[in-house]
Amino acid sequence: MKETRKATAPFRFYTRLQLTELTGRRASNLQQLADGLREISGASIYHHTHRFLQQHQFLSPEPPNDFAYWTAGELGEEALAERLYSLDIMRFDSIRALREAIIATIEGYVKANPMASLKFAAEGREFHFLKSISFIMPTRHEAADLREFADILSRITVDSIYYHVFESRLRLEKGRNDFSKWFEDCLGERELSALVERLDPYTQTLEDLRRNLLRGIERSL
Amino acid sequence: MPLLEDYAPIVGQDVIDDLRLLSERLRGRTVRNVNSTAVGGGVAEILNRLVPLLRQVGVEASWDVIKGGDAFFAVTKKIHNALHGGGEGLTPQDKEIFMETSRANMEAVDTGADIMFIHDPQPMALVARKRENKWIWRCHVDVSRPEPGTWDFLMSFIGGYDASVFSAPQFSRELPLRQFQIAPSIDPLSDKNRDLEPGFIDSVMEKHSIPRDKPVVTQISRFDRLKDPLGVIEAWRLVKKYIDCRLVLAGGGAADDPEGMQVYAEVMERAKGDPDLHILLMKQDDLEVNALQRASDIVIQKSLKEGFGLTVSEALWKGKPVVASAVGGIPLQVAHKHSGLLCHSVEGAAFALKQLLNSPDYARKLGENGREHVRRNFLLTRHLKEYMLLFLALDRGEDLVNI
Structure with missing residues (x-):
């Protein structure tokens, strides 16, 4: 077995567990949805663009956000839904920017299709704004080199992968995922780092993402 | 414990x-x-x-x-x-x-x-x-x-x-x-949800005289108007015009619940003379409910109003394709077309049942997705x-x- 290079600093795996908080705010039509989007907290935007991915992450490919799911399912606005779920979230490095893009998408659509603003969800099927409270904690797992990293990655919870890939990059506004950063900064694995950066985690299940990450690492070992 | x-x-x-x-x-x-x-x-x-x-x-x-x-x-x-x-x-x-x-x-x-x-x-x-x-x-x-x-x-x-x-x-x-x-x-280790021996499931079906010669559609719920048992029968009759299948309506009823007994009587009246319709007024028996769900090809929950409706998660956990009304907590358990089919009417329920009975591969996939969804979330x-x-x-x- 080839000897693997020790990292300049170990990688500590964290995990994050989530609790959903209700805001009491709801929307019945697109205008109310856009108004709500303007006023709710970033934790709420984050929740609705990532919840589907977590709860239904064994299904793929799927609209990865609740706004798309609701506009298609309850208002029958399939074309708007398509624009919403095809928003390239990887392009945004802050929740604020993502919020603006979602609002602009909805308002642009309503402007071009004024009849859409007349549609209301049925009673009991309104959009409820919720938010994610994330509890972040260190696990007992720490990797000193790439082989240990792969070994841990193969059995760590999807919550941990989720934290390092999605939450850390976008919600903590680190700009890139933790794995790529460690590969480059602590192992000097530029190629692997770039490869992981290019994986679009929004169009695959977390288990597929785990497999793809492991495949990339295996090639570097 | x-x-x-x-x-x-x-x-x-x-x-x-x-x-x-x-x-x-x-x-x-x-x-x-x-x-x-x-x-x-x-x-x-x-x-x-x-x-x-x-x-x-x-x-x-x-x-x-x-x-x-x-x-x-x-x-x-x-x-x-x-x-x-x-x-x-x-x-x-x-x-x-x-x-x-x-x-x-x-x-x-x-x-x-x-x-x-x-x-x-x-x-x-x-x-x-x-x-x-x-x-x-x-x-x-x-x-x-x-x-x-x-x-x-x-x-x-x-x-x-x-x-x-x-x-x-x-x-x-x-x-x-x-x-x-x-x-x-739901608790996957409770009597209502744990794995059962095939022999036990067969014995429960035999006990209730339900032959397994054709697909079985089941709704488990007490005899209550809000569970819409008459609507289930109506939907099943629409299906039966095209696909031969059985319907099982099973649930408890208390002697001190006059409305429940009245609903049960109406259901019996509606079912009269149909050998493919099985109405079971049961005592609380979690193992039997478990067996009935496992013996079913499709589980339906056509409630008009629902609290959370955990019977849906119970069925999904057993890998069953589910047709359920989009009320109460049911849409949280069933993502339409992904982990089951949601409906809003008798006709919609009938259409969904026909889809699943005619497309067993699709039905199986929904059931598998449903089980995974429950495993992760319920x-x-x-x-x-x-x-x-x-x-x-x-x-x-x-x-x-x-x-």
Whole structure:
């Protein structure tokens, strides 16, 4: 077995567990949805663009956000839904920017299709704004080199992968995922780092993402 | 009583490890649950399972039951109906009865735990004993459209709480305190959900004289208009014009529930003479319900109104394709066309049944997805995790919490 290079600093795996908080705010039509989007907290935007991915992450490919799911399912606005779920979230490095893009998408659509603003969800099927409270904690797992990293990655919870890939990059506004950063900064694995950066985690299940990450690492070992 | 480790083969050792890691942050904290009944009903069922698990991971959880006479429980039944938007408001005498019993319980129940976890409206007034500790109100019912007078009465207690918990977003309303969403759960190791020997399943079908010569569609629910058993028969008859299949309607009915017996009689009348329609009035028997669900090709839950509707998760857990109304907590359990089919009418239910009966591969895929969805989101271990997170959230107001 080839000897693997020790990292300049170990990688500590964290995990994050989530609790959903209700805001009491709801929307019945697109205008109310856009108004709500303007006023709710970033934790709420984050929740609705990532919840589907977590709860239904064994299904793929799927609209990865609740706004798309609701506009298609309850208002029958399939074309708007398509624009919403095809928003390239990887392009945004802050929740604020993502919020603006979602609002602009909805308002642009309503402007071009004024009849859409007349549609209301049925009673009991309104959009409820919720938010994610994330509890972040260190696990007992720490990797000193790439082989240990792969070994841990193969059995760590999807919550941990989720934290390092999605939450850390976008919600903590680190700009890139933790794995790529460690590969480059602590192992000097530029190629692997770039490869992981290019994986679009929004169009695959977390288990597929785990497999793809492991495949990339295996090639570097 | 199962041990936490017994769930590892089902949810994964990594999930159990996370639960233990989380519990370290709560070690030594005392949590007292209070509700109004030790047996019967979903709340008691879940506390019976969750309290021992919390203790296993080092949280000093306990459970008290308030006492009350017939008059008190008549009032709380009235409150329950009024919260659902039906029934009449409370009279001044009703309020006095409620307060008198509540005062007696304030003396009887130890309210000194670090966290007081109050379930449903019956013990709500205990919050008058709040000191420096934290109080949570866990509301298991839908309060989105309550009778206003009754709601105002309950609001006089809600203000004392630190947080509230609802099962689904649409069950809540704007409140002057933090609200969390925690769905109920099923226990994969209980008699209602554990794996069964094929021989036992066969014996239950034989006992109820249900041949397995054609596909079986089943609805498990008590004989209640809100479960729409007549609508299920109507939908099944629309299906049967094209696809030969059986329908099983199975559920309990109490002799002291005159409306239930009337609904049962109507169902029997409607079923008369049809050998493919099996109406089973059963005593509470979790193993038999489990067997009936497992023997079914499709499970239907065509309720007109529903609380959370955990029978859907029970069926999905058994890998069954499900057709269910988009009411109450059901859309949280069934993502339409992904983990089951949702419907809004008799015709819609019939169409969905035909789709699944004609496309067994599609039906099987929905069932597989449904089981996975339940495994990740509606099992007892997820419930345990969220209760522990809730306890931690009481001390912290931020959206990102390092623990």
